[in-house]
Amino acid sequence: MSSSHSPAAGAVRGVSSSRSRTAATTLRVRMRRGDAGPSSKERVNHQAATTLKAVTATAESMSALSADARSRFAGLCAVKPAGLPIPRTPLYTGILTILMPIFSTICRFRVEGIERIPRTGPMIMAGNHMSHVDPVIMIYSSRRKTYFLAKEAHFAKFGVRQFMHAVGQIETDRARGGGDAVARAADVLLSGNVLGIFPEGTRSRNKQAPFLQRGKTGVARLAAAFPDVPVVCAGIAGSHEFLAPGQAPLPRIWRPVTVRFGSPVTWAEWSIHPEGGAVDDAEVERIAALPEDERRADMGRLDRKFTETIATLRALGAP
Secondary structure: OOHHHOOOHHHOOOOOHHHHHHHHHHHHHHHHOOOOOOOHHHHHHHHHHHHHHHHHHHHHHOOOOOHHHHHHHHHHHOOOOOOOOOOOOOOHHHHHHHHHHHHHHHOOEEEEOHHHOOOOOOEEEEEOOOOOOHHHHHHHHHOOOEEEEEEHHHHOOOOHHHHHHHOOEEEEOHHHOHHHHHHHHHHHHHOOOEEEEOOOOOOOOOOOOOOOOOOOOHHHHHHHHOOOOOEEEEEEEOHHHHOOOOOOOOOOOOOOEEEEEOOOEOHHHHHHOOOOOOOOHHHHHHHHOOOHHHHHHHHHHHHHHHHHHHOOHHHHOOO
């Protein structure tokens, strides 16, 4: 589980300190003005950003779990893949090379932190979800072929089904529960590709800014099952105004959209960090010895903590 064993270790950098300074300054200004002070959500967001900064800044110097504990922990986090082939994407290259430059010319898009995106190898790209156009925005911003999971209803019509497969959409059966989606996501990562995921689980139905919903733990389960695969957070700001769900029939191309990528973090780094999962050999032994229901509950708490760390506005980079 050590970061020295991670193929993405060289890509790990500290989370942007400017965001943390801005957050701290905002909180101080509010207090000086005599405001009520930061809300519980603001405190959670600030703590999440601080945790990510600490984990990525010191990951390479952290001590590793023993080989035995690492093996046992990996077994506790394992996910069984579906074993299905990844759809061929004949249209993807054309979209990236032809349509995306046109897209960037007519739209007011700004991308920050593109240098934090690993250019090769598997990766989990997690973003906030406010509009139907968010997957396109994430693909455009990352410049990497990215596979997203989509519910089976999107594949019902002939022609649409073929198009969805051609542009890297993976069909999942929600009636079978979250296990099917996690298994198909594992197929994507095992094939060495980029998995796009929205920790909220679906497009936010919140009517007021910042629109973010509570994250689901699927992203944590995948990160734990692939502990050396980097997770890169993408904070999308403005897509709700660019294409408001249920309101605007066409995109408002004059509306600005900003995407900010955070520094990569892996489960291997986060899980052993004192400000992350704080897992050591003794903790692995304790969890492994628990009855199955208690073990699942403990792993669920770790998954929730990881999700809450990355699925917040400040961690995602959104303003």
